[in-house]
Amino acid sequence: MKAIGYTQNGPIQGAGALSLVDVDRPTLRPRDLLVAVKGISVNPVDVKLREARAPESDLGILGFDAAGTVVETGPEVTGYAVGDEVFYAGDVTRDGTNVEFHAVDERIVGKKPASLDFVESAGLPLTSITAWEMLFDSFRLGEGGGDGQTLLVIGGAGGVGSIMIQLAKALTNLTVIATASRPETADWVRRMGADHVVNHRDDLTAQVKDLGLVPTYVAALTATDQHWPAILEFIAPRGHIALIDDPESLDISAAKPKALTISWEFMFTRSMFSTSDITAQRDLLDRVSQMIDAGTLQSTVTERADVLTVEALTNAHKRQESGRVIGKQVLPGFSS
Known part of the structure; x- marks a missing residue:
């Protein structure tokens, strides 16, 4: 599957910053969903990690926000089925969402707002x-x-x-x-x-x-x-x-x-430590989705790319580094 990753931490203009690669599809854990990613966003944490944290293996894959469609479920999944439309913010200890297909624990996944498309929805979870x-x-x-x-x-x-x-x-x-x-x-x-x-x-x-x-x-x-x-x-x-x-x-x-x-506040704590209340993130995302559909909340997206390319993602990282982003930036996924 396609992915955009980095091979060396440092500035966005540096060698090994972001590049398009082919990687294996992830192997699912018992409570994982495999999601065809149709929308992603860029957050300050993406920039911080790319600058400061060297990849643990040969390749680091960033990205946390995602929206997409479930294409496979782990053997212990109970809350979702193939075809469900979801959105979530991922787990900092696992590969990120700048990929074609992404594995995520169902307990931190919410139902995508019906009134927003996948790309717009990806601006909400984190x-x-x-x-x-x-x-x-x-x-x-x-x-x-x-x-x-x-x-x-x-x-x-x-x-x-x-x-x-x-x-x-x-x-x-x-x-x-x-x-x-x-x-x-x-x-x-x-x-x-x-x-x-x-x-x-x-x-x-x-x-x-x-x-x-x-x-x-x-x-x-x-x-x-x-x-x-x-x-x-x-x-x-x-x-x-x-x-x-x-x-x-x-x-x-x-x-x-x-x-x-x-x-x-560190929103990855519940997923990092698999806390006893980890499903609170699923519940609050479902609530946010309902509020979006009811018109009680509005999208915070202000910047939206037309396609997901290395250039488009690099430009989004540069905008984050500028410190002048209002609201959220989103991009389509490879699967959109």
Whole structure:
């Protein structure tokens, strides 16, 4: 089958970055689905891994988001059958989705939204899982909760921020502040449903205080180390900070006077460790799919390629490296 992989970690322009290869179809584990991949997306994690992690064998295959059709099932699969249309975000410990056929554990797979095509659907899983787990696992919010409380989303126009704003407005009573630094990103987060917009390139503390709001929850999606002093200043006592990026260092001792809770969100944890609640990802993806079809959530796709080629995927990686992507980028799969 066809695949796009890399043979050497480093910059996208470097030798061994991305190339088209032929590889064997994956061997299925008992609870695996074999999916004909019809849509994929590119996320910041693809770029981080390609730059920093050397392939464990001769070839590393990236890609996590996918949507496609089930063409084969493992002997212990109970939830899906051949022909089912699915979407999912994969497992960081296994080969990625930049392939013609992909193997994935059924317990982290959801039913594709009927109202979106495969390519558009591929823009949802990884960011939806991340945002959902931050809101309902990290922050421990209940649906309909958050009365009188405020959520600040730092990096609101990115993939995770775009769906988090929507989920918070649809499923909680939180007031949502989102950060954006350009007119087009400010317009975007308002479209996603943000109640207020502040510029993370200016004085965040002053801007938040000017709104007369004190965030109880802070979703730090980017540049957490740069914003750390401001977060500690404006967050409410006994507030909660959840982050997804990789700051080189954080002085968490400075959070003690306010008795803050600090947690990392990593959406691959459940699949990496086969946790007892691994099926929570299947369930939340099904819920997101239902909300998309009901019109409660909207697609966050802003960039869509016409074909999957090495050039198209390379360009998508370059766009991610630029740090200026709004929402999500998607590409068709080899099987589309």
